[in-house]
């Protein structure tokens with residue numbers, strides 16, 4: 001190990017922007033990149049594995065971790081808590097490995113405060129109208145949830161200028177390719193736009 005710290009890369013987007021698919025493709029392409037496993041109080045979905053996708057914990061355990069200052073950031077949305085574990089991030093980057101976080105927009109901005117060298121990537125929908133259409137097409141949410149997600153997306157989009165890089169997901173394959181090129185430059189330490197000093 002050279003002693004160089006790994007990079008912290010946060011990928012954020014309003015829900016319905018294809019963030020999960022893009023992050024999965026990045027992880028397949030870069031096996032050396034570690035996915036930051038967050039803690040959450042939401043229920044495990046069928047295809048999810050505890051300790052791989054999330055650490056699924058109780059609300060009581062989550063609150064204890066907040067008290068013990070174990071989170072680099074945490075958020076509560078739609079009734080559930082989600083948090084990035086400081087130890088996970090610190091251990092990974094001190095091993096010289098880069099870590100990728102798939103977290104919400106406010107969480108990413110909180111990460112940047114604690115880790116100023118973190119690189120924040122924003123996946124944008126081609127337009128707000130398109131995002132609403134995609135959310136509706138998913139049909140996974142009730143009308144009330146859908147409205148909540150639309151309101152949240154507006155707030156999240158208003159924060160986009162605080163991010164280092166944008167990728168517009170108009171066509172998924174193009175967005176995935178752009179993301180791969182960008183991540184490759186970040187983990188090789190190439191200064192792509194002057195935002196990063198090291």
Ligand code: 5GP
Nearest residue numbers: 038039042074075082083084102103104107
């Ligand atoms: P889901 O329940 O669909 O897995 O995730 C809901 C939202 O929580 C997504 O936007 C996801 O990126 C975000 N999220 C997942 N883990 C964290 C975390 O540790 N911190 C924050 N702030 N958001 C998270």
